[in-house]
Amino acid sequence: MQTIFATPEQGKEPTQQKSDMKILVCISKTPDTTAKIAFTDNNTKFSGDGVQWIINPYDEWYSLVRAIELKEADPSVTIHLITVGGADCEPIIRKALALGGDEAFRIQCEENDSYVVAMQIASFAKSGQYDLIFTGKETIDYNGSSIGAMVSAALDLPFVSHATKFQLNGNNALVTREIEGGEEICSAALPLIVSCQKGMAEQRIPNMKGIMGARTKPLKTIEAESHQAQTSISNFDLPPAKAGVKLISPEQPEELIRLLQEEAKAI
Amino acid sequence: MNILVYIELNEGKLKKAAFEAACYGGDLAKQTGSTANAIVFGETNEDLSTLGAYGISNVYHVINSATYSFDARAFSKMIAEVVQKQSSDILIFSNTITGKSIAPQLSVMLKAGLVTGAIELPKTSNGFTVKKSVFSGKAFSEINILTEKKIIALQPNSYNVSKGEGSAQVQSMETSSPEVKVKVESVQKVSGEVSLTEADIVVSGGRGLKGPENWGLVTELAQLLGAATACSRPVADVHWRPHHEHVGQTGIAIAPNLYIAIGISGAIQHLAGVNRSKTIVVINKDPEAPFFKAADYGIVGDAFEVVPKMIEAVKKIKQQA
Ligand SMILES: Cc1cc2nc3c(=O)[nH]c(=O)nc-3n(C[C@H](O)[C@H](O)[C@H](O)COP(=O)(O)OP(=O)(O)OC[C@H]3O[C@@H](n4cnc5c(N)ncnc54)[C@H](O)[C@@H]3O)c2cc1C
Ligand SMILES: Nc1ncnc2c1ncn2[C@@H]1O[C@H](COP(=O)(O)O)[C@@H](O)[C@H]1O
Numbered sequence: 001m002q003t004i005f006a007t008p009e010q011g012k013e014p015t016q017q018k019s020d021m022k023i024l025v026c027i028s029k030t031p032d033t034t035a036k037i038a039f040t041d042n043n044t045k046f047s048g049d050g051v052q053w054i055i056n057p058y059d060e061w062y063s064l065v066r067a068i069e070l071k072e073a074d075p076s077v078t079i080h081l082i083t084v085g086g087a088d089c090e091p092i093i094r095k096a097l098a099l100g101g102d103e104a105f106r107i108q109c110e111e112n113d114s115y116v117v118a119m120q121i122a123s124f125a126k127s128g129q130y131d132l133i134f135t136g137k138e139t140i141d142y143n144g145s146s147i148g149a150m151v152s153a154a155l156d157l158p159f160v161s162h163a164t165k166f167q168l169n170g171n172n173a174l175v176t177r178e179i180e181g182g183e184e185i186c187s188a189a190l191p192l193i194v195s196c197q198k199g200m201a202e203q204r205i206p207n208m209k210g211i212m213g214a215r216t217k218p219l220k221t222i223e224a225e226s227h228q229a230q231t232s233i234s235n236f237d238l239p240p241a242k243a244g245v246k247l248i249s250p251e252q253p254e255e256l257i258r259l260l261q262e263e264a265k266a267i
Numbered sequence: 268m269n270i271l272v273y274i275e276l277n278e279g280k281l282k283k284a285a286f287e288a289a290c291y292g293g294d295l296a297k298q299t300g301s302t303a304n305a306i307v308f309g310e311t312n313e314d315l316s317t318l319g320a321y322g323i324s325n326v327y328h329v330i331n332s333a334t335y336s337f338d339a340r341a342f343s344k345m346i347a348e349v350v351q352k353q354s355s356d357i358l359i360f361s362n363t364i365t366g367k368s369i370a371p372q373l374s375v376m377l378k379a380g381l382v383t384g385a386i387e388l389p390k391t392s393n394g395f396t397v398k399k400s401v402f403s404g405k406a407f408s409e410i411n412i413l414t415e416k417k418i419i420a421l422q423p424n425s426y427n428v429s430k431g432e433g434s435a436q437v438q439s440m441e442t443s444s445p446e447v448k449v450k451v452e453s454v455q456k457v458s459g460e461v462s463l464t465e466a467d468i469v470v471s472g473g474r475g476l477k478g479p480e481n482w483g484l485v486t487e488l489a490q491l492l493g494a495a496t497a498c499s500r501p502v503a504d505v506h507w508r509p510h511h512e513h514v515g516q517t518g519i520a521i522a523p524n525l526y527i528a529i530g531i532s533g534a535i536q537h538l539a540g541v542n543r544s545k546t547i548v549v550i551n552k553d554p555e556a557p558f559f560k561a562a563d564y565g566i567v568g569d570a571f572e573v574v575p576k577m578i579e580a581v582k583k584i585k586q587q588a
Contacts, residue, residue, distance in 0.1 A: 142401050146383055149372045153371070153372035153374075159449075160339075162367075162368075178511055180365075181456050183454075186450055231381070231412055233408055233411070235408070235409050245562040248566050254580035256580075264525070264546045
């Protein structure tokens, strides 16, 4: 296959990082991307019936793997995983541990309101004195895109969002982030919060050794702090079905263009 | 009530999303019998008083050393100061990369409930509920904001821009200049490209195009239509196209007026990110491709034959125009 855009080579070369670094990776659970989206309780709750739960892809593919790469480059790194949610999050966090990470923490709390979730993470992170906090760019269920920035405000720590590359040089991070219509490279001293997306790392599959090892890694449950929710879900609904496709003969693409201009008024 | 709209500049220019946010704020002001003001950071050659035609009464323009490059934390602190000074109750942002990295910070700093990705004006008759798309476009949800102060980040391409009359009062405003901890070292812009989330038209290619050497079909059609280009995930994964073009559930979610999908099968994860497009056109040689179920117009045919003819047809109508 021909490659016209360079593959990220990061992770392979050793980064010069400060030793004994502590990284916190935020892990959330989401329905599998093929899950049927349906609601119960008068359309006020997502129906988990028959739904397969997965690690939010941004957390699994990018932020966790990049943290693991940093540890591979320097074994003195400690990786902690945190999830805020009920006991049903445990299979997800075990799977994350199977990919890598030293220890996991679950804060027992309903995860209905981003603010409450962020406050739990912030207070946990504060006591852990982390050098780096990684989140995904967003969860693929509620598409909040909020937790990283909220934690940054709660802890008054610098925040870089939508990171596509991450390098360390001593106590300094060099982060490439997406901006509208391009990319920007920025630098910041640790401690730092980074929200991660595609480019940061390449997806990995847990191996047998990882899966076996994850069974004995510590997973601690912590009681939530009490915080007042700022929002509540009022209801859900599904988009209206499409009316049906209008097919145009492959011999007459100009007819399609005419319809787009005159009927759809789209061009 | 007092509404404050954060207006984004891109290289000193007002962005399309900024006009959408201004109109949204202006319309919300009308709905609630209040005023909408705007805040702009950094140098610009634009005449900011024109925001008045979109519903804005006063523009507070802040220029200091912290506004020259983007540090989310520093920007949030400055906005919080303006909110305090103006006693604003409702903040409006664009749900862009910038908006997403500052609106949630203000939510914490001001104890103001936040909804990101709003697609409609809030319902304010009984409480305050904001509609957003969830599950990457597979569903919608209405969210109640329970706090006194409220923040909404408006999804780009979701709110109509209408220009009226009027001119806004522009005044420069001082804030403290917070320490900039995230320093921008270099910027790489793909020049001349239409931004994907703001584009009216998006032309997108999938694995059906066989290889990057055939992308001229997509880019030429896009250029003729003034469209942005996008791709399916596997195409970005094998680096035929850059990552930032990847749309779908694990890429960028878009809602253009017109989405043209060429050689894309229409997997559920792809549809999730594009099904809020107003009109969807699918070119695929397989009549069973699931994308046709989500399409408004379709051609069952070989892209290598169909697309060049589409390009010719567009050229013709552009010549007539
Ligand atoms: C967790 C998860 C997340 C995912 N997230 C995303 C996402 O965000 N975005 C995304 O796009 N995908 C995503 N995917 C992948 C998705 O499931 C599909 O595999 C992908 O969208 C398929 O890409 P494609 O349509 O380009 O390729 P294919 O499925 O291979 O389809 C190619 C299509 O081209 C047609 N074709 C072939 N030759 C021609 C020709 N000459 N002319 C016209 N048509 C032709 C074929 O009939 C076929 O329909 C995700 C998958 C998973 C598991
Ligand atoms: N319940 C949770 N527990 C731990 N981390 C979370 C949780 N929800 C979200 N996150 C993290 O925050 C990121 C952004 O989520 P969101 O702001 O909800 O879109 C996710 O990718 C996770 O890294």
